[in-house]
Amino acid sequence: MPNTLLHKAQALHRAGNIAAALEAYRDAALSGDAACRAHCLRHIGDLALTLGLAAEAEAALSEAETLYRNTVPNSLALANTLRLRALLTGAPAQWRAAKAAYHSAAAQTGLDLRAAFDECDAHLAPDGQASKD
Numbered sequence: 001m002p003n004t005l006l007h008k009a010q011a012l013h014r015a016g017n018i019a020a021a022l023e024a025y026r027d028a029a030l031s032g033d034a035a036c037r038a039h040c041l042r043h044i045g046d047l048a049l050t051l052g053l054a055a056e057a058e059a060a061l062s063e064a065e066t067l068y069r070n071t072v073p074n075s076l077a078l079a080n081t082l083r084l085r086a087l088l089t090g091a092p093a094q095w096r097a098a099k100a101a102y103h104s105a106a107a108q109t110g111l112d113l114r115a116a117f118d119e120c121d122a123h124l125a126p127d128g129q130a131s132k133d
Contacts (some may be wrong), residue, residue, distance in 0.1 A: 057084070
């Protein structure tokens with residue numbers, strides 16, 4: 001996914017310049033292949049969520065999810081996208097979908113994703129305590 005605009009966006013993001021990073025990810029999303037576009041859209045959703053731009057976040061995350069499900073198979077990126085959608089909506093169904101996707105990503109990648117499971121559980125538990133499912 002080598003893309004000068006993407007590298008610029010990532011550098012701005014790392015530097016904490018959220019508004020400039022968002023603009024750079026928007027530009028990079030237009031110039032890349034499907035994998036680059038999905039990656040950029042996920043970050044656009046994340047940064048838009050941070051800035052309170054809920055409609056933009058939802059649109060970007062929805063398209064990223066579609067790309068990850070249908071065009072760019074990346075189980076961890078899909079799980080991260082679903083997590084962001086869950087943060088956006090707060091809907092238990094979204095948290096369950098994110099948790100299931102993290103389980104799939106862990107099985108496929110061998111990564112230890114317990115922190116992701118715990119975050120999902122914390123949002124699913126009615127009293128704020130992690131559930132044991």
